[in-house]
Amino acid sequence: MPVPVIAIFDVGKTNKKLFLFDEDYRIVFERSARFTETVDEDGDSCENLESLRLSVFDSLSEVIRNKEFDIKAINFSTYGASLVYVDQRGRPLTPLYNYLKAYPEKLKYEFYRKYGDEQELALSSASPVLGSLNSGMQLYRLKCEQPEIFKKVRYALHLPQYMSSIITGKLYSDITSIGCHTSLWNFQKNTYQDWVSKEKLADKLAPIFPGDAVIPSVFPSDKFPSGVGLHDSSAALIPYLESFHEPFILISTGTWCISLNPFNNSPLTKFELSQDCLCYLSYKGKPVKASRLFAGYEHDKEVKRIAEYFGQSYTKYKSLKFDLKIMRKFLPEEALPIYFNRLGINYLNFEKEDLSRFSSDTEAYHYLIYTLIFKQFISTNLVLEKSKVKRIFVDGGFSGNVIYMNLLAMAFPGFEVYAASMAQATAMGAAVAIHNNWNDRPLPGDVIGLKLYVPFLKVVS
Structure with missing residues (x-):
């Protein structure tokens, strides 16, 4: 058959x-x-x-x-x-x-x-x-x-x-x-x-x-x-909306890292607009507040700079493990969200760093991700306010980056931070949108794989 x-x-x-x-x-x-x-x-x-x-x-x-x-x-x-x-x-x-x-x-x-x-x-x-x-x-x-x-x-x-x-x-x-x-x-x-x-x-x-x-x-x-037909960013959100009913934010990562909050109904402010926030409409016509960060592009550009400077292969960093000993060199004594909130918006910027200050390419890469997490913290918080979100899902390229995911969990210690894996999210969203018109079976509960990251709440020397 x-x-x-x-x-x-x-x-x-x-x-x-x-x-x-x-x-x-x-x-x-x-x-x-x-x-x-x-x-x-x-x-x-x-x-x-x-x-x-x-x-x-x-x-x-x-x-x-x-x-x-x-x-x-x-x-x-x-x-x-x-x-x-x-x-x-x-x-x-x-x-x-x-x-x-x-x-x-x-x-x-x-x-x-x-x-x-x-x-x-x-x-x-x-x-x-x-x-x-x-x-x-x-x-x-x-x-x-x-x-x-x-x-x-x-x-x-x-x-x-x-x-x-x-x-x-x-x-x-x-x-x-x-x-x-x-x-x-x-x-x-x-x-x-x-x-x-x-x-x-x-x-x-x-x-x-x-x-x-x-x-x-x-x-x-x-x-x-x-x-x-559906716009791709809105389509990627559909499996999450159908699978999870408790408030969440989806950080869809790629060239752009887009924080999508379907549970923030507050009007867009002038400040949010100035920080590259916008609203999407879901396939059911509801506003989805979103913020954009060009983090994937910056990551790829700076990884090339690191690889060339230290004479390493660009592909090495795809499987680099999280090294807490290295991260302790950069982490503040206070909790990350408190520290990040004290900094200016553009305070941590890796492209201005002289690579000679790092003892190795691994150290440099950890610091690169640290600076991106600072920017992600600022960007995601723009759409996090005034909502009851307690879960953050990350899909796309950075969901498989254990350094990124561990630091993100440290930046949002009051939240459940998950790396989400789903086969072809935008395509699946387009399929799920018309589920009732072709499929008599209920939507499976395992279309999205989740891995919880628990933050290191205290860093000791």
Whole structure:
């Protein structure tokens, strides 16, 4: 008998993957692809939409031919802040502009002169001013700079919803994409920002479809119920929301370390906004306060510096053990949270360190992680306040770093700090979101593996 599965397309900036999950959410098939980027009319690099579209058809056709599996549903999770402008037939009218594309300062100036103070608009939309990373500003730019193309646009779809439309033929929006640093959504009024209507952009935004509902496919047949697609950060949170009901924070680590608190309902403040805080919307439309830290990028950059200086292999640090004897050289006599709270925000900064002060690369690496934990403490506390959270889950790259996890537990001694392991969190989240539409079994209790880290409450010399 073929295995009943859900097919999930998980599209990252680098890797594009197809996963098949069985009814117990075990990965039973995986296919990965990487595409050569193309360029837009300005010569800036961007995603190759045609390669992406064809890969969906090819991958689905391959799985359908494989008699080992019986596809029961399909869904998508992709990176955000990217819009696909489609015509009446759902065909793209422009390249998929890169969200890192420089935003014209003159256009930005004119926008805020017309619609008010940057900070006030950022507060109401719960997203910092980020240029092209605010996808609503991309749509505004298209209207201003390419009016003839803008007239032809039926809808501006975020990438997850465009991916879904490839196989459903239906054009919808999704709240997780709209509510992710787009500058489109007013979190106080729970509707689109006023400027969206004034610029007549609301007509270019497709109707919102529930993230936990499905649409019949048209490719390769009409028998596959399909989700509308989800923004990746919001998708990664779903298995945790479904598995744990006591308040928690999820620190999702990678290039960015994002602290997500679904249990903090307080409005975003000006200070939080200035410290790179924002709000996401969950797939059920609830605000999730989040803070961002560029810690993964800093880690990788500084590890290369350490490895080169001490003549070591870069890979050595992936399995380095926590050495309390080394850490005692840097730890204060008082508890870490008390010490960290006394320091200035930018007090510990490893990139300013002269590596000659360290006796070994291992010592230098321990201090690097120590400085990152200081920054993580500051960042996570921004979304921790005014909530009853007592658990911190860490997933992604740093969850497997025992130095990071031990120091994080010391920085948050009043909390249960867990390293969480889950196979492909964003893909699994997209599968769990439409669980009731394809799977009669209850959600397994072991989809997330947890390892508790107990802090060293007292450091003795």
